[in-house]
Every structure is written in structure tokens, then in C-alpha cells.
Amino acid sequence: MRFILLISSGIVSVIAGCGNPSVIEISNTIDEARKNEIVEIPMAELSLPSGRPFLIRDASGAEMPYQITYDSLLIFPATVAPLATAVYYIEEGVPATVDTVAVGRVYPDRADDLVWENQWSGYRAYGPAYQANGGMVFGYDIHTKSVDYPAVDERYTRERTQSNWDRLHRLREEGRSEEADSLQRWISYHVDSGTGMDPYTVGPTLGAGASAFMLADSTLVYPRSYQSCEILDNGPLRFTVDMIFGPLAVGGDTSVIEHRLLTLDSGALLNRAVVRYDSLSDSRTLATGIVVHRQNPDGSMWDSDLNIIAYADSTDNPCAGNGVIYIGAFIPASGDATHPTVAFLPLPEMKADAIGHTALLSSYAPGSDYVYYWGSGWSKHDIPTPEYWMDLMQSFARRINSPLEVTVLNKL
Incomplete structure (x- = not known):
């Protein structure tokens, strides 16, 4: 799939009659290189005149792909050395075509499967038709990938x-x-x-990083399948989908609605999830979990300082040479006094080879946004060991906790 970026965004923004480009400085405040990391600039901050197309170049003159998102953000990949600043320019011109890498769709004839992907991995969320047919799969599924293009x-x-x-x-x-x-x-x-495969078993669990309320007896209130969804961004650099789940019965609250906004960027190791619950009367414990299967009961990893959990999944048929799926979830640092805790939540009985969840437990206040990240990689696609996966997770967490700083020096 290929798009002219100007058209795919649905917004035409331009620079008219100007000789000097707009200058964007992007600063990296940590001692770690940032390569092709998606940055965001609100279109309102650029004050670009309308009527003619524009393009973005780096300091060497190379053209950069970009996208204008549903919420009026200009996004593009930036590369910045450790503790350094890089300069990008916006100037008049027609942008080149670019390959779409972050993309998804709903398959109504496949029980409303919602499927999306980027270079690292593909994912599936189960839809209302699946639930109506008696399906009892709750969390995220994984489509492994060994190629960087949509597959x-x-x-x-x-x-x-x-x-x-x-x-x-x-x-x-x-x-x-x-x-x-x-x-x-x-x-x-x-x-x-x-190009990869789906060798992952979700079953009646949180799968590859979904969230659910945990009651006082450690029972999880699973969200089941999404009830509606709207794809807001569909490439080339960002996929965004808004999903609604429920109603759920959480304690004495019988009509809790979950709103889940997922974003997956080009090159991003993990999805970003923003979760909000309506009609919830009291604060509750929220568990973000990765299912642990009997094939690898000791495959869990964590970094409690960075709020990271991870798991090495042996796939649903370890003897078939399907490799290892590496899964992770991470909660960004915040100014709140509360700190997520890492826990293993055993299932009362084994179901679909699942014996429990490795989980991050947080306190959720009614009406607030719960933000976290989750995703996966594959041993047959650049993830050779569990240690390497944890290194990637820790690097991702540090970069999210210290985002690139963007300064617009002049507006056109």
C-alpha cells in the first residue's frame, strides 16, 4: 500500500510564497541515541498557510516521510544523537510517496477481527461477532512478523x-x-x-497485555470482545483505533464502559494504550497482564524500577520450530505517589494452557486516563534472547520517560 502523504492524512497544509524554510529543533536529553523515533508537532504551532503542499527535510537535505493525524498532529521520524540536537526543515514542495508500515483493518467476514501491525509485529483484537458466536477469548492476540512491510x-x-x-x-x-x-x-x-504466523494462544485471559479490574479476591473482570471500534489513523506512519468495551459488572457497578484508544507508530516497539472507564463509582485495582502458559512457567521477567513486565512465550507448539514470542508491558513514570507493583496472578484452573498472568497492578481513579504500553517481538525477527528483549524494553521505557523535545524556531 502506498500513499501520497499529503492525501493520506486527509489534510492539505502548505507553505505559500516563502523563500525560507520553517526550522524545527529536536533535542535528546538522555545519553542514548534516538533513531527514526516518531515526534509530534501540533499543526496549530506551525501556523502553516493553506493552499500548497510541503515537505520535511533533515540537515543533510534528505526528505522525511510524514503524516497528519486525526487530531491535527504533524508526525515524522527523527534521528538524534545522545545529548544532542537535530534540525529539520519544513519547506514548500510536493512530498514523495512513501510505503505504509503502520496499518490495520476490521474483517467483518472473519468474526469482526480487528488486526493491525507495524515493522515489529501484528496484533488482533476480537470483535462483537466473535463474542455473539460464543467466543471466550478476551485479550490481545499476536501475529509474529519476520519482515518489515505489512504482511x-x-x-x-x-x-x-x-x-x-x-x-x-x-x-x-x-x-x-x-x-x-x-x-x-x-x-x-x-x-x-x-513472513511470520499466528502461533499464540490467548484463550480466556488477558493475552499479550490487556488490562482488567482485579477484585478483592484477585478475580479479574475480563473485558471480553470490543463492542465497537473506529479506525482514526491508518498509516502510513501511525495506526490509531478507538474501541469501546462493555458494559461490565465491577463490584456494585453494573454498567461500566471501557474506552480504549490504541496507537501504534512506525518503528515503535510497543503500542500505546489510553484506557478510561465510565460509570465507575470507586477507585479500583487495575491489572495489566501477560498470560503465562504451562510450556514456559518460568519465562517471566520484570524491572520494577521502570514498571516493566515481560514474558518469553514458547508458542502453542514449541516442538514445531515456531520460535519464541517475546511480550512486554510498561507503565510510564508519573508524578503520582502511587507506584505500580509486579505480581503473578495464578488462575484457579488451567485454561487453554494458561496458568496465570504476570501483571502490573495500579490504582485506577474513576474518570482518569490510564496510559501504558504493550507489544511483542519474535525470535525469528531480530530478538535472539530474553535478555535482548529486556534491553529493548528498558531502552523503550527510558525514551518514553524522556521524550524528545521539539522547538519550532520560526513559523511560516
Whole structure:
């Protein structure tokens, strides 16, 4: 999928009749390099005249991809050395086309699956049709990836194309078992056909980093499937979706509604989640969890100082050579006196190979926004060891806690 950035954003912003470019300084306040990290500038701060297109260049003159988001932010990838400042320029010109890397869609004919991805991984949230059919999967699913371009939609296309199944049936009827088995493996996105696969089991759990209220007896109030969703940004650099869950019964509150805003940027290790609950009367304990499967009961990792939990999942068939899925969640530092705690929450009984959750426990106040990050990587795509995954998680947390500082020096 390719877009002219100017068009894909849905907003035409320009620089008219100017000889000097607008100058943007981006400062890195930590001793750690930032490479192609998405930065945001409110369009109102730029005061760009309308009528003609613009482009962004770095100090070397190279053109940078950009996107204007649904909430009127100009976003683009910036690279800044440790403890340094980089300069970017906005000038008149028609931007080049750019490959879409952060993208998603809903599949109404696939039980309302909501699927999205970036270079690191693909994800699935289960929808209302799945729940209406009796589905009992609550948390996030994972589509592993070994390529940097969008690949998950092609997997769904293979699985949803009737002619593929017709050919499979003909091969079975003709007794051509070997060809039929090969075709069935190619059709199934649970088998790696060269770009990745879905080897992850969610079951009635939080899956790869969903959140749920925890009652006094440690019971989790699972949100089940989303009831409605609206895709707000769909590439090329950012995917954003607004989802609604519920109503939920949380203690004496019987009509709690969850609002969940998810954002996944190009190159970002993790998704950003902003969660808010309506019709909740009292503060409650909120658990952000990663399911622990019996195949690797000791695969959990954490950094309590940075509010990080992680897990090495052996996949639903460890003997099939499916690699290891690395999953993580992180709560940014805040000025609140409360600090999340790390806990293991065992399930009363094993379900779908799940024995419990590695979780971050926080106090949620009614009407507030709960912000956290979650996501995954794969051992067959640049994540060789659990230690390496934790290094990536810790680096990501430090960068989120010390965001790049953006200064607009002159407005055009």
C-alpha cells in the first residue's frame, strides 16, 4: 500500500510564497541515541498557510516521510544523537510517496477481527461477532512478523479466498494428499509461509497485555470482545483505533464502559494504550497482564524500577520450530505517589494452557486516563534472547520517560 502523504492524512497544509524554510529543533536529553523515533508537532504551532503542499527535510537535505493525524498532529521520524540536537526543515514542495508500515483493518467476514501491525509485529483484537458466536477469548492476540512491510492482510486474504479452499477440496478428493497438505499449510496463518504466523494462544485471559479490574479476591473482570471500534489513523506512519468495551459488572457497578484508544507508530516497539472507564463509582485495582502458559512457567521477567513486565512465550507448539514470542508491558513514570507493583496472578484452573498472568497492578481513579504500553517481538525477527528483549524494553521505557523535545524556531 502506498500513499501520497499529503492525501493520506486527509489534510492539505502548505507553505505559500516563502523563500525560507520553517526550522524545527529536536533535542535528546538522555545519553542514548534516538533513531527514526516518531515526534509530534501540533499543526496549530506551525501556523502553516493553506493552499500548497510541503515537505520535511533533515540537515543533510534528505526528505522525511510524514503524516497528519486525526487530531491535527504533524508526525515524522527523527534521528538524534545522545545529548544532542537535530534540525529539520519544513519547506514548500510536493512530498514523495512513501510505503505504509503502520496499518490495520476490521474483517467483518472473519468474526469482526480487528488486526493491525507495524515493522515489529501484528496484533488482533476480537470483535462483537466473535463474542455473539460464543467466543471466550478476551485479550490481545499476536501475529509474529519476520519482515518489515505489512504482511498480515495477505495472510487473511489467503485464508478468506474461497478458490483456495475449493482447490484444497479437489486435491483431497483426487487423493493428492501431499499437495493438499502443502496448500493447507500455505492457506493457514497458523503456519509460517515466510513472513511470520499466528502461533499464540490467548484463550480466556488477558493475552499479550490487556488490562482488567482485579477484585478483592484477585478475580479479574475480563473485558471480553470490543463492542465497537473506529479506525482514526491508518498509516502510513501511525495506526490509531478507538474501541469501546462493555458494559461490565465491577463490584456494585453494573454498567461500566471501557474506552480504549490504541496507537501504534512506525518503528515503535510497543503500542500505546489510553484506557478510561465510565460509570465507575470507586477507585479500583487495575491489572495489566501477560498470560503465562504451562510450556514456559518460568519465562517471566520484570524491572520494577521502570514498571516493566515481560514474558518469553514458547508458542502453542514449541516442538514445531515456531520460535519464541517475546511480550512486554510498561507503565510510564508519573508524578503520582502511587507506584505500580509486579505480581503473578495464578488462575484457579488451567485454561487453554494458561496458568496465570504476570501483571502490573495500579490504582485506577474513576474518570482518569490510564496510559501504558504493550507489544511483542519474535525470535525469528531480530530478538535472539530474553535478555535482548529486556534491553529493548528498558531502552523503550527510558525514551518514553524522556521524550524528545521539539522547538519550532520560526513559523511560516
